[in-house]
Amino acid sequence: MFAQRSADDKREYQSLLDAGSLAVTDQDRLIISLLRPDRLLDMTRYYTLFDSKAGKIVARYQQVFGIKALVKRISHFDEQGSREGGVIWHTTGSGKSFTMVFLSKALIWLEDLAKCRVFVVTDRIDLENQIARTFISAGALSDKDRRLAKALSGRDLAKKIGKSNERIMFSIINKFGAAAQYEEFYNPSENIIVLVDEGHRSQNGENNIRMQQALPNAAFIAFTGTPLLKDDKTENKFGTIIHSYTMQQAVADKTVTPLLYEERIPELNTNDVAIDKWFERITQKLTSEQKADLKRKFSKKGQVYQVEGRIELIAHDISDHFQNFKQQGLKGQLACDSKVSAIRYKHALDAIGKVSSVVAMSPPDTREGHEVVDAESKDIVQNWWQNNVAPKYGMDDTQYTKDIIDAFSEDAGPDIMIVVDKLLTGFDEPKNTVLYIDKPLKSHNLIQAIARVNRLHNKKQFGYLIDYRGILKELDTTIEKYQDLAERTQGGFDIEDLAGMYHAMDSEYKKLPMLHKKVWAIFADVPNKQDGNALRQSLSPKIEDREGVFIDTRLKKRDDFYVALTEFANVMKVALQSASYFEDSFFEGKRERYKNDLKAFMELRKQAREDANETINFDEFEDDIHSLLNKHIAGIEVKEPKGAYLVGNMGKDIKPEALSDDEARNQTDKITSRVTKIIEEDLADDPYAQEHFSKLLKKAIEDAKAMFDAPVKQYMMFADFEQDVKSRKVPDVPNEFIDESGKHNKHAQAYFGLFKHLFDASFLEENDLDNESLVSCAYDIDEVVNKAVAENSLNPSQMEKDIRVGLLKLLFKAIGTDNTKKLSDKVIDITRHGISRGN
Template sequence: KADDRIRLIAMDLATHFDNNIDKDLKGMLACDSKLSAIRYKQYLDEVGLFESAIVMSPPDTREGHTEVDERKQPEIQDWWKDNVGSQSEDDYTRGVIERFEKDPDLRLIIVVDKLLTGFDEPQNAVLYIDKPLKQHNLLQAIARVNRLHDQKTHGLLIDYRGILAELDTTLARYDELAAENVGGYDPKDIAGLYSQMSTEYRELPALHKALWAIFEGVKNRSDLQQLRAVLMPRMVEEHGQMVDVNLKRRDDFYEALTKFAACLKVALQSVAFFEDTSFTEKDRATYKETLKQLTSLRQMVMQDTGETVDFDQYAEQVKKLLDRHVAGVKVHESGGLYAVGKMGQKPEDNQPETWSEEKTRNETDLIRTRVTKMIEHEMQDDPYAKEAFSALLRKVIEEAESLFDHPLKQFMLFQEFEDQVANRKLDNIPSVFDGHRHAQAYYGVFLKTLAAINSEQTDAENQRWIDLAFQINQIVDKAVRENSLSRPDMEKAVKKELLPLLFSTGQKAGFGVDKAQEIIEQVIQIMRAGPADTLRG
């Protein structure tokens, strides 16, 4: 019966849409009559996986392909009365379209003829077809799902009427008209418009090979730590700058994995993929396992690089794919967001003595990278500390190289050094500066510029420089507060206060105006990178 057919299609459609269409995307169902549209809505509501809405013409308007006078069908009249009521048709349609564009709860609209032409909504990612469509009308319908959107690479056509053969004929006829120079027909208009799913999933072997080519030379591909070592950050000095030599390789990996996941997603939606004898069950299992393994690797590498992404396009794209098709993988959610950095962590991850040698070396390299970045990028507000810790880093690296056969000792060495860097603890910086980072930086200026402070001096003499550092800190803070809208005024205020103060100090300590000016310029540079940094941009 026709009603049973609609019920079965509605169940299939709802399951496909819920399992395969990302939550930020939407869909459209084109059916052959108003009565069919109402029945589809009824059965989709019974399944209850998402909200849908109907857009159609009034009962007294011919629409679709039915021979029955729909004005005499009470079900259509009742639906119109209950859902449109006293509104005008235009107001009702406009309201549904606005919700479809803006309301994430409304996922699917059901149409007969309306909106199959001229309706452009980039979120529309799939068109379910259960009505005859030919030639220009068919091309117009396809255009409803091929608009660009950040969350989709293609639109899907799901055919319940067997019309895709007509699509091939329509495209061929379009080419013929273009070749005959008939006005209004240009081959560029339909280039790449449509391809069978088989065309897409047959790219899987090449994409799979390209993905694994990134890890060429890895002896054991099942060892996540060996794969991780290929991608984790490695900072080396090139032309006086610290650069991450694995940055491009990671970018290539992210791109290759995203392409592979997108292709596998298409394949696993296609019955033809499971019937295609050019793919064995072993092939399909290998592709799924690769996605599972390298998605875990991707999460690990994102954590290594310090990325704090809670949600991104790849995670949304692959979430349902993993949950439905790949056993043993679940994307953990927290408040509706994907906590990527915490995925895959185990209790033993915080127990270095239980790690394998490969993991221990990876974690050591990771600390080395983190420390290098901290020194290079986070110490712009303390030139002395940056210079001192850079020298210490070189010594730690040398010491670690002598401990090559003892990876756990290497790890502990770098871990201790990381704590020292994070707290900016240096032997010649008095403990009174703990928690006073900017005052410590000003004290560092004295260490860099004044030879006297680096020589033997009494506690009382050293206290003078400590007090001066805190005094400068107060002057800078006051200037920042009082001139927060004008950096030039802020710097003028600092110079005005510091010049007489440093001139007076110089007379007692044995340095002149030139040295005082040098100290002031360094204080200004620290202020720009530290206390006044919030004014940037």
């Protein structure tokens, strides 16, 4: 080991050994894991490439294991001779494009797969260009090959599928429908690997069907960074999940930036009096008929969001709030619900003049977002496009979008990009730091949107989500669905996969006292802490000779100081972005000291580095902190009625005693929303439980009104109620439907409940149908249904017929023909519901 090293190195190592056993470090583990001969050869051959822009790129561990799992999957064939496919679930920002490149290059070296061609399918031209550029810069595709690889039309796509031999091809999913009319649009080869980017968006409809028909034996691999939720069909369409890399893992690995969420809801949103006054003010010159017509038009809450007064209020808040980020050269996005809102925000921001902005949207004749259909709105969009876009680009938004993206990435480019749907998904810009949200977002669209600001940048510690629309409950629901996926996925995922994805601003700033003490603790040996020179001397190098080796005994102290200062500075940055920090009376008198101390520590750090001639660079936060220290958080006039929330903790057990009144009320609201949805949707397969809990919910809401002044008690009552609903804990239903392992036969319980739901107690008593008999009947019904479903999965009509016949034989003597028919109808309804939900 020391053949090529100096004798001093060997003596130093031997002295360490002589002193006792050496601790195993993370570096040791990394060396053993990565430099194992077989793995090192694999990494060199398959997982290293040279990018013309970024230089040498080595695959991250999730890419390595993802590709290994992919290769194993596509090496197998199903009974029809098709290569097997599946889903790669790698969180947004984890390098899916490079994973595609690594796979494409690895196939060349694998003898059994060397003949395979790769077909990359996306749903947007800009994404196609982005991935193609990645392939080119990484050396997987030449400029010449790129021109040949891209399908330019439906006819060209048909030729490439049926007759061409390009190893790598690209197409937009929409071209498959047009290509279907051509005879050559077919290739039965099993040596085609189709990589579908963001499979959840492009897996439905005719185009996808045409794609799979044209390539019947190809392996289809869906790449997605979005949780594949229960109501999505991505997994069923492409196969099972091959490999996963969650947001929590990416945050822990520091490959993406964690996200901070803050709710800043304008009071206008829910103030009916303000809405009425607004109408009175703007309709003074209208006739009574015109006023009535206008009020009908704007009676929906969604329309109120677009009124100029509200947009101007938010635009002022954004303009002030963004100033700290602007000074650091960072960028932001504003997500709107319609093109009209986007244009109005553009006008408002321009009028205020504190930030520059650009609008990214499709042409006027393309529906996007929650568009209104009135002539005035059409005119606004049409006129804006004609005046601002058409003179240079006409009605083609392809080049317009490209120029917007290029300008946004430049330091001198626009500060804020205003979007509707376009560029709210699949758009990556590391400088993009703040997402201002003024549109409803749900499910995978919500996760995709907030991931726009999670890319790493040297001036970013967090990505910021500023919510003007109130999406917190929807985010909570999405996490619940994420948890449902975890329960259904092979290896199993946990709600912890979202832990660390978000941080609450209110909990972050509360770390300041501890971190402030941590910095000062480094100077515990300095008697006079007001003496700047003494502090400086305590960090200056002190060289000592230890067994012939000269070491700086204060090196560790300086490193500890730098780390502690970085932690303190980063939390100060978060604190200065939160209104809660300025409203917290505990920090009265402390804020100025924290700022002054931070300035002094920054100067001390600069001096210490100069004294030590250090090459370690801690400048990444200097400009950031400088701008924040000299400017208070803007926009605190917009109230935060419910504070900031630790969204990563949603779905976890909450300690009631730790809740404030506002937090308890908020948690109660969320539980009520969740429970209502569970009763309406999940319990649709159990009419008796649904009826029971619907009544209890109404009673609980009434009881809660009497507890208005005791919000924590309200929360505890609803939390207990939610557990009962989730477990379907109905008082007069016995426990026989849960076996010893804890598995719950919900279908059998539902069949038991049907007897209670359809027939009164006297009827059941007259026919000797006690609970024991009903439990037996329920399991017999479950057996009849399972048999019919298994034997007739492709013939629903016959399935239902078999259920009716089976139940008639089973129940005729007990309850008669008419009652059996009544019960059979309900059993079939439950069966249909279960099949539709994949249960």
